[in-house]
Amino acid sequence: MARRVTRTRKWAVTIVAWVIGILIFFPILWTILTSFKTEGEAVAMPPSLLFFDWTLENYREVQQRSNYFMHFLNSVTISLGSTAIGLVIAIPAAWAMAFQPTKRTKDLLMWMLSTKMMPAVGVLVPIYLIFRDTGLLDSRLGLTIILTLIDLPIIIWMLYTYFKEIPGEILEAARMDGATLVAEIVHVLTPMAIPGIASTLLLNVILAWNEAFWTLNLTAAQAAPLTAFIASYSSPEGLFYAKLSAASTMAIAPILILGWFSQKQLVRGLTFGAVK
Amino acid sequence: MSTYHSRAAGRLMVAPSVILLFLWMIVPLGLTIYFSFLHYNLLMPGTETWTGFLNYQYFLTDPAFFTAIVNTLVIVVGVLIITIVGGVLLALLLDQPMFGQGILRILVISPFFVMPTVSALIWKNMFMNPVSGLLAFLQKSMGFQPHDWLAATPLLAIIIIVAWQWLPFATLILLTALQSLDEEQREAAEMDGAGPVSRFIYIVMPHLGRAVTVVILIQTIFLLSVFAEILVTTNGGPGTDSTNLAYLVYAQALLQYDVGGASAGGVVAVILANIVAIFLMRMIGRTLEA
């Protein structure tokens, strides 16, 4: 694209694109703004966009009333925990499939992916009953296990596509240099795949953080992560717009920022490497 | 690179993943199928009896089931149309030279990172509320009667919310695909005398074809089981107007405590998803070979 684009055209495109972009982003922007308003201003008609008395009162109140921080920690524990366990299980598997392929490797990968297609409602009942009988209901451990299992195929797939890009000769060189299998994976493969592993981690933390089927059905007061906590605002309490907004802003801010950093890898991860 | 030693190691390394996923797939699904043949109510433990296909008969002849199937499909198709058409247009727009492209990209993809419960509640309360929502305000200020989205057109409301979440996904993937188009191909077409429209039809569209397929299939998987958005906005109502299959099964199991009926519904949902999945697997399988 080394050609000149007329300035008028560039400005026109810029204006149209920004108007659309801001419209798409507006609900998030509006939520963030509302979180700094008083409840009165939040429902005022006509609404005020920027000129109101900015306050942090809502944030304080959300924390005081509902122990927001505990739910935040639940989200962190569950999303990081399930991703970390998933990576530990998936790295060896992805290594084997990328560098020791057999005739069945492709079928195996497809089968793993197919577990992802099983709709959650199909197994809701037995999982709920198993959890109830084993005391895993409303526990962080139980939710971490479930999220590990549902994210495992994506983790394996993402790692597999990244590992595939590492030339096998380098691993062979390590083997010739006397490295054991573990040394080969720890000293050579993992450091080389750090960027891929990092983006896998990032995407899965995002997916786990936002998971809203199992978190809603398997948790109550104790282990509820933010997804389930926010759902409690669906009651009339949700009509306190400012507080709803404050709680929402806190719930989405960390992942929004992570997401901005990982947008490139996101495409690759979500399409199982089909679009890069 | 395969010797006896490395092959054995390979099997050992894959084993944990395979075993875990196998158990995850087989055990609960087996139980679901088993339960679906039982009369099993959570409130009356110990009274389970074998009923054969009775649960299926009840579930499939329940008028709510038919509504749920239709609603499920309406949600899938509606969201797909909005996101694909909107996604292609947005991707083409964002691919143009402009100022602040990077920041704009970030703005556009942001809704995808918002957790479903948050986006549903924001839309429900702050935008679609007929008294104090922003949309109502806009309508009133233009002299119209405010529209009660969730009561009058609940399904449309849900489609809008879900589409808002998935439009960024479609846009991002299509934009990535667009940017991977070989510039020389475009230039060659230009040298061959193709104008902007023919370039779009003959060069850009075929190139996007694959990305569009991927978007359709992946979104379908997720859209078939939209749940949180319904739970926190309409609770499937009014009546069953916005109940989809996922929500129906949930309601049967955890609101009516009918394990048998819910399991039968679960099996139906699995079968439906499998039909879709077969297409997806074929498609991704082909990509794997490329």
Next chain:
Amino acid sequence: MGSITLRQVNKKFGEVAVIPSIDLEVEEGEFVVFVGPSGCGKSTLLRLIAGLEDVTSGAVLIDGKDATRLPPAKRKLSMVFQSYALYPHMSVRANIAFPLKMAGMPKAEIDAKVADAAETLNLTDYLDRKPRQLSGGQRQRVAIGRAIVRQPSAFLFDEPLSNLDASLRVQMRLEIAELHQQLGATMIYVTHDQVEAMTMADKIVVLNKGRVEQVGSPLELYRAPANLFVAGFIGSPRMNFIRGQAAAAYGAATIGVRPEHIQISTEGGIWQGTVGVTEHLGSDTFLHIHTEDLGTLTVRAGGYVDFGPGDTISLTPDPGRIHRFDSDGRAIR
């Protein structure tokens, strides 16, 4: 230390026998080159020796001991790969030190050995760089450095120069040959380039379709190729092959004459032809001569020739250097 013996080594990938059966003896301190066209099985053979692939049947002996089932790490062999296979996340120092670290050698000893190897290979100034900051030739040296520090029984080279440009290739060829003289270690070198094979080898193994066509010193192969394949593969430009009447005159199905063994003159030769394309290399001139019954022949002449395209020319092969082959392509001795 460093003899390698292959006994009836056979390798199948599925149903395809890439290497039907090979017996080979590599003696201690020898520089052996496996040469052949792509797909001839030379790299597979090297990887069988390295232990990166299993033999389907047969035995690999290293220093007289059966190593057939040993994993690569235990065979005390070093390998230099075509892509160099340097560890991109490690410095040059760490790359060279890696095999020693894996062997559990004390740090001080590792440092000394790395310094030694760097000295030998002129890498001392680059020890703290990452591989991506090095030129192709330097990367090649690091790969060699990584191979020599562990003092292996033998070195394996898998087309190590094919990623370098022409002038660098000539230079590295020399360096590897020097290294061989310096270390006196056994080296097995795989290449598809017969010039590399001719210039470096003590012993050349010519492979074709997984079979050994001939084993011998470079000059043996040049002077007495055992069959048509070796005759055509060794030597540049390629040997001219002549069939039919002209060959029958020598009692053979095919005769071969190298371009450098044909004399040209304006008249009086035994074959006549017209000059086609002439390639001037400065020191030599290659003339492509179209003849009526023999097809096109290539002739090497001196740097200055008076013939141009279209001229009629007369050719005389050196009678002592005509190679005769029977109808199966085997040399008639």
